[in-house]
Amino acid sequence: xxxxxxxxxxxxxxxxxxxxxxxxxAGALAMAARFIGGIGYVSNLSTARPWGLWIGVDVASGxxxxxGGFTTAFLAHIVGRxxxxxxxxxxxxxxxxxxxxxxxxxxxxxxxSWAIWKPMVFWNFNSVLFEVAMCVMFYLNVLYIEFLPVVxxxxxxxxxxxxxxxxxxxxxxxxxxxxxxxxxKIMWVFIIAGVVLSCMHQSSLGSLMLVAPTKVxxxxxxxxxxxxxxxxxIAVGYPMVVFETTLATSSLxxxxxxxxxxxxxxxxxxxxGLYMALKIGDMVVRGTYVHLLxxxxxxxxxxxxxxxxxxxxxxxxLSERVRRSRRALFAACAMIVGGVLLNRxxxxxxAYTPPVSEASYFPAVGEILITVGLIATLMFIYRFLVTxxxxxxxxxxxxxx
Amino acid sequence: xxxxxxxxxxITGAAGAAATVSRAYxxxxxxxxxxPFGCLVDLTRCIGCRKCEDACNRVNxxxxxxxSFEDPTVLNRPRRPDEKAFTVVNRYFPGQRDASNQLxxxxxxxxxxxxxxxxxxxACIVGALTKKENGAVHYDVTRCIGCRYCMVACPFxxxxxxxxxxxxxxxxxxxxxxERISEAGGLPGCAEIxxxxxxTFGRRKTLLAVAKKRIQDNPARYLQEIYGEKEVGGTSxxxxxxxxxxxxxxIDVPDKPTPRLAETIQHSxxxxxxxxxxxxxxxxxxxxxxxxxxxxPEDEEGDRR
Numbered sequence: 001x002x003x004x005x006x007x008x009x010x011x012x013x014x015x016x017x018x019x020x021x022x023x024x025x026a027g028a029l030a031m032a033a034r035f036i037g038g039i040g041y042v043s044n045l046s047t048a049r050p051w052g053l054w055i056g057v058d059v060a061s062g063x064x065x066x067x068g069g070f071t072t073a074f075l076a077h078i079v080g081r082x083x084x085x086x087x088x089x090x091x092x093x094x095x096x097x098x099x100x101x102x103x104x105x106x107x108x109x110x111x112x113s114w115a116i117w118k119p120m121v122f123w124n125f126n127s128v129l130f131e132v133a134m135c136v137m138f139y140l141n142v143l144y145i146e147f148l149p150v151v152x153x154x155x156x157x158x159x160x161x162x163x164x165x166x167x168x169x170x171x172x173x174x175x176x177x178x179x180x181x182x183x184x185k186i187m188w189v190f191i192i193a194g195v196v197l198s199c200m201h202q203s204s205l206g207s208l209m210l211v212a213p214t215k216v217x218x219x220x221x222x223x224x225x226x227x228x229x230x231x232x233x234i235a236v237g238y239p240m241v242v243f244e245t246t247l248a249t250s251s252l253x254x255x256x257x258x259x260x261x262x263x264x265x266x267x268x269x270x271x272x273g274l275y276m277a278l279k280i281g282d283m284v285v286r287g288t289y290v291h292l293l294x295x296x297x298x299x300x301x302x303x304x305x306x307x308x309x310x311x312x313x314x315x316x317x318l319s320e321r322v323r324r325s326r327r328a329l330f331a332a333c334a335m336i337v338g339g340v341l342l343n344r345x346x347x348x349x350x351a352y353t354p355p356v357s358e359a360s361y362f363p364a365v366g367e368i369l370i371t372v373g374l375i376a377t378l379m380f381i382y383r384f385l386v387t388x389x390x391x392x393x394x395x396x397x398x399x400x401x
Numbered sequence: 402x403x404x405x406x407x408x409x410x411x412i413t414g415a416a417g418a419a420a421t422v423s424r425a426y427x428x429x430x431x432x433x434x435x436x437p438f439g440c441l442v443d444l445t446r447c448i449g450c451r452k453c454e455d456a457c458n459r460v461n462x463x464x465x466x467x468x469s470f471e472d473p474t475v476l477n478r479p480r481r482p483d484e485k486a487f488t489v490v491n492r493y494f495p496g497q498r499d500a501s502n503q504l505x506x507x508x509x510x511x512x513x514x515x516x517x518x519x520x521x522x523x524a525c526i527v528g529a530l531t532k533k534e535n536g537a538v539h540y541d542v543t544r545c546i547g548c549r550y551c552m553v554a555c556p557f558x559x560x561x562x563x564x565x566x567x568x569x570x571x572x573x574x575x576x577x578x579x580e581r582i583s584e585a586g587g588l589p590g591c592a593e594i595x596x597x598x599x600x601t602f603g604r605r606k607t608l609l610a611v612a613k614k615r616i617q618d619n620p621a622r623y624l625q626e627i628y629g630e631k632e633v634g635g636t637s638x639x640x641x642x643x644x645x646x647x648x649x650x651x652i653d654v655p656d657k658p659t660p661r662l663a664e665t666i667q668h669s670x671x672x673x674x675x676x677x678x679x680x681x682x683x684x685x686x687x688x689x690x691x692x693x694x695x696x697x698p699e700d701e702e703g704d705r706r
Contacts, residue, residue, distance in 0.1 A: 074684075079688075
């Protein structure tokens, strides 16, 4: 099967994109407020609840949902199933943007944004966060390197920067042609490194909360939390590809690529099944199922996470008919994506109960605006890049408006 | 499905190896200092005068309080240390009555416990928090990036944060008067001023002996328990009491240091970077073995049974 990614060159300012721009503007205002008045000015964070929406969604979920990047790279480039190529570039772009926005989210969340480079100099090997930070930093660079050939393919030999930037034309040109010549031969080094780094920090993200055994609800606090984070990140990789490919192809009026997506989700049955088995097995071994029907906000959040986010979509995927229907497959994958998102929010926010202060936490408007603004910006840039760079390969649908 | 089986073996293999290494790691000596300073708080002696709060405020150049340190009505509501107060005294009425049938109060001073194996120091991404030989859990603002993972980690909910400083916020907590106790004969501000000697400063081992002697000499006055002797692996601040600790707002924590599990997993998995190196080699092998093109699954339906 041959595929040929190409820049879409469709109309950019559609009504949806205008909505994104409005959300981005609102987020930018809230972000300005954070850097003028401090974190406390825009958030409900406190001594008892030092981590909230930003860490739960912008960082933890952002990292998990960018897992499509390394899982598709594994499948197409390491196991050699090249027929999955058509989804590798969009997944890679999602990962590049996802991780870039994880870092931007961190810049907002950490109190001393200007000091973000310090972990590179001051090392604490006991700190799980140190390991996560190092991996994310290296992986972000690996992702940029992996994406460079896509840029080179489009612009090599015709770099023409506008205005005063034109002085850089020669430099950019030589970087692109160098990338084009060299990267292809050594790309395997970065592809494997990307998978290794992903496995390391995806699991370590789960280890982060192990330091607070008295604060995390027993339904989530388990020594295998890192393994659960790793397996769920691997399991959500392909559903996330389906989710974003379907969104992108519908929105850009392309063909649905079901020929690639349907077999991809057959693999997900095994991956999600493994995660489900680990999660339920852990609950049985530790006897935490006694909490299930307590009816508190936490136990209900756990039930929603497990039933709607794991069990129901897994059962749906078992059906051949679901996997062949674009609509049903999208629904199942959206539930898996939502389930992993909820799991990260649950572990970092809902399950977290400070022992003394009963201060309940709900994100402030400012926190929500910043998070929504970041996600809108990510989608905006994704759309901008796929119209200008060869990322998507699905042909336009015949009935396009 | 080849892929899952491979993935599964990889994961179970890593878990098995982790279990082996973790046993080796658990035998490693505790990183706690051998003979640190500490403070023993005798709750039966505290009269709730809040002189310690006043002294702490002055010694650490903290902003003036909203209500004066002489105002006893502050005690009507329980408080927590925050970014403007490193220590607070709370009043409890655990139920005892005196001869004239009045409820007898018990006062409890709260501050950073200066754990022997502090979770905050283990968590800190840049090592801005460290356990010093003299017992203080010391905060170095020049390293801090403001991630607040220390606050997530602290089992006693102590570190506070300057949330309203946009550029250079600090993590704020009791310093154990690090500068003062580093000098010979130096005392923490609170211990120095306490008029009833409710706070005793000294070597932790000595204080444990003092506490045990007080309990032994006066078993009717004290409960047979020292809070901080074993809690989270021991703390530099310790308490003895006449009233059960759970009635006085003390937090129920395990005896094992809380960062132990995370550290063990972390060090077992990444010692000498063995696991990433093994994984890299494994993936390289798979990549080498599976080079070449494979048909689309739908095109190979015929070969499948």
